[in-house]
Amino acid sequence: MKRDPVIIIVVALVVTTMLVFGYKMAQKAPVATATEVTDAGKPAPDFTLKSIDGKTVHLSDFRGKAVVVNFWATWCQPCKIEMPWFVDLQKQYGPQGLQILGISSDEDASNDDLSKFAKDMGVNYPILVGEDKVEQAFGGVQFLPVTIYIDRDGKIVDKIFGLKGRGEIEDNIKKSLGQGHVAQLMH
Numbered sequence: 001m002k003r004d005p006v007i008i009i010v011v012a013l014v015v016t017t018m019l020v021f022g023y024k025m026a027q028k029a030p031v032a033t034a035t036e037v038t039d040a041g042k043p044a045p046d047f048t049l050k051s052i053d054g055k056t057v058h059l060s061d062f063r064g065k066a067v068v069v070n071f072w073a074t075w076c077q078p079c080k081i082e083m084p085w086f087v088d089l090q091k092q093y094g095p096q097g098l099q100i101l102g103i104s105s106d107e108d109a110s111n112d113d114l115s116k117f118a119k120d121m122g123v124n125y126p127i128l129v130g131e132d133k134v135e136q137a138f139g140g141v142q143f144l145p146v147t148i149y150i151d152r153d154g155k156i157v158d159k160i161f162g163l164k165g166r167g168e169i170e171d172n173i174k175k176s177l178g179q180g181h182v183a184q185l186m187h
Contacts, residue, residue: 039139041155042155044148051128060154066093068101068150068173071138071145072103075106076144082164084121086125086169089173096177097177103129139159142161143161147164
């Protein structure tokens with residue numbers, strides 16, 4: 001009987017210590033969030049991909065424009081939510097120098113499947129057939145969607161994992177449009 005209270009106290013102390021330690025570690029090493037960027041300010045890696053209509057597209061073709069690179073797939077529900085926003089934002093900001101590029105991460109979809117999907121979604125921006133090497137060049141795509149915002153100078157402004165609200169997407173587009181533009185005015 002005398003050992004039982006001692007064991008309970010020791011177990012309680014161990015559990016308390018583990019909880020406090022875990023809490024402190026969680027504060028020191030935050031989990032990567034949807035807005036955490038490790039590549040901000042770095043040049044975006046150039047790539048060459050085929051569009052669903054057979055054209056060869058290079059990221060460098062769009063230097064001087066703000067570019068949104070969006071990795072998506074036909075089966076991705078959050079992607080289907082944000083695609084109409086990208087359509088509207090391309091219409092709204094395209095005249096100011098925005099170019100959205102959708103990169104399909106579908107492994108088994110044919111160009112016809114992707115074309116039909118894009119048409120059904122009303123997509124008004126190029127849809128490119130993705131390759132693993134391009135995903136790796138941008139740090140890997142573990143889940144979808146992944147959206148990279150690139151300024152007019154070809155530098156990464158932000159990298160977003162997962163679905164964000166339209167307002168946050170638009171804010172990042174505005175940053176991408178303005179950042180390089182301000183730099184150009186200063187030179």
